Amino acid sequence: MLCEICKKNPAKIHITQLKNSKKYSIHICHDCSQKCGIEGTSINPSFSIEQFLTGNISFTKNQDAEFNAHQTCSSCGLSYNAFKESGRLGCALCYDTFSPELKPLLQKVQKEVKHIGKTPGKGDAQLVLRRNVSYLRMQLKEAVGQENFELAAKLRDQIRDMEGQLSHYGIE
């Protein structure tokens, strides 16, 4: 297993921490553990893997922790440091500003860094319906592939319903 921070050296140090009945684990190399204030078996009492998971991004990004930490969002003025401490972003634009740092974090805590699912369709019911139909068709194909016929039948009925609604708009 490779170190979760530098992704280069083998992970030699394995830490598990329990916080609020949640288990957090990290696997890191010797060099990176020193950077985080971990020496031998002694861990700085203020060390939290939860915060660390948020904070480690600056290490993964070309080691330029200093630069990232002081970078601020041009819209709300939030610094990357303030985000690391609170775990909360300041505004929508923070997602663009901190995108290079956020993506590795999201890869760790989310399934993929690509939204799948509902999208806003303000004032355009037809568009929403069309999007939903195409999404359900995709699901139907998958359900048939997995031989989940019960789900497939359900999806087929939903698609029929929606197509029925679309036909009211004169769209097939």
Place this chain on the structure above:
Amino acid sequence: MVDLPKKYLTECGWLKTGKPIDNLVISSRIRLARNIEGIPFSQWASSTDLKRISEQAKKAIRNASSLNNPDLFCMDEMEPTDRYFLAERNMISRELAKSGIERYVAICKDQTASIMVNEEDHLRLQVLMPGNNLEETWKRINQIDTDLEESITYSFSNTFGYLTACPTNVGTGIRCSVMVHLPALVISRRIDKVLSAVTQMGITVRGLSGEGSEITGNLFQISNQWTLGISELDTIAKIDTLLEQILDQERKALDKLIKEKRSQVEDRIWRAFATLSYAQVMSSNEAIELFSSIRMGLNLGIFEKPSYDSLNDMIVRVRPAHLQKQAEKTLTATERDEYRAELIRNWIKN
């Protein structure tokens, strides 16, 4: 100060049992995190921004036909007991209960849906339904979300989906959870094994009151962690599949317990009944633990009363703010334990 209407003490839609009665799944809950385009997230918003958010949110809530003219409460116009009362029945979070200015909640008449304004995100929508019913819960919340969107432009990106204050909610912004009662797995000490075997990546199991809470009364909440890279329907399907496996294990564990240790199980149930019938002082944790045995007794047909509805209702009724609302006065911790024991004795008698 604004008083909570009296009906809040007697009605709570999501605590009623579904039909058919589900012995093991108490409730299904879905929440969506949403933010308004062009305004900083609530934690970093100025007081002017907080007002802009609440004004837009209130207008959208009034216009949303699926909400059907809900009750609207502002946190800084409510007594702390009333705020904690709403938190105890999961209509708001503890964080919102602690807050004040420009923090609102809209609650549907039947108390199955609520919208928090200016919590961690500008809007936190939630729908709670009795029993195992994520599919219906999703249909309802999806409609509310679509209705609100008629008046609000949500903050959204094609890559990251619905943008939220915390990156752990970004994407669909959905958190689905089912509250399950798993006494046989706990008694037979198989719970950890079963949960670690079936729990997959992207799913988490927590205690009764959600994040950071301890496991009490053998009640567990199974919920999703992933919100990005997985659709709402897939999230629900994933939880449903996992839930079926857990419930199957619970039923098997119960069959085995009854086969091998029937008298011990019955003894446990009757002892719980006796304690609830006669105790003079009781903490809310002890009560919730004992209610678990009563639920088991109902499930096994040992008792016919109380009803599941009434038992669910008691789980919230014995909590501190609920007790004080019922007593119509402030109670110290000792007084609460005495009042709780009295309330339970009367409930068991009837």
